[in-house]
Amino acid sequence: MIVWIGACLFLMLYISVFKRVPKTEMSINLIPFWSIGAIQSGLIETLYEKIFNVLFFVPYGCLLGTYFRHKTFMKAVVLGVATSVGIELIQLLTHTGTCEIDDVICNTFGCVIGTGTVITCKKIYEKFFLL
Numbered sequence: 329m330i331v332w333i334g335a336c337l338f339l340m341l342y343i344s345v346f347k348r349v350p351k352t353e354m355s356i357n358l359i360p361f362w363s364i365g366a367i368q369s370g371l372i373e374t375l376y377e378k379i380f381n382v383l384f385f386v387p388y389g390c391l392l393g394t395y396f397r398h399k400t401f402m403k404a405v406v407l408g409v410a411t412s413v414g415i416e417l418i419q420l421l422t423h424t425g426t427c428e429i430d431d432v433i434c435n436t437f438g439c440v441i442g443t444g445t446v447i448t449c450k451k452i453y454e455k456f457f458l459l
Contacts, residue, residue, distance in 0.1 A: 329395045336388050344415050348424040355426040363430045381434035385412065389442020397450065401443060408439025
């Protein structure tokens with residue numbers, strides 16, 4: 329399981345940091361939920377970006393939910409938040425993306441969806457198939 333989590337982390341870093349061309353200046357946005365206003369004003373690409381950010385962390389949340397199967401839900405979510413913050417900081421330091429609070433929020437939501445899905449499926453399986 330650790331190998332899959334490591335592979336998922338590498339893939340997330342590759343897509344969000346290593347694959348991008350560095351910008352000449354640092355880009356940071358620490359205003360939470362700014363994207364809601366942008367979406368309401370008609371910036372549909374912002375909506376697509378936020379949906380991608382949620383979906384981006386769902387597989388990682390599933391892997392964490394599987395790895396922490398006998399432990400708490402919060403451990404997986406906290407690790408998802410830490411991973412998201414780490415990626416945002418790497419983007420800030422390498423100038424390969426905009427460091428945004430909204431991305432951390434969306435990524436955390438994706439991790440919650442993935443972890444919650446695995447835990448729910450496990451409970452359903454135990455209830456109906458392990459009588």
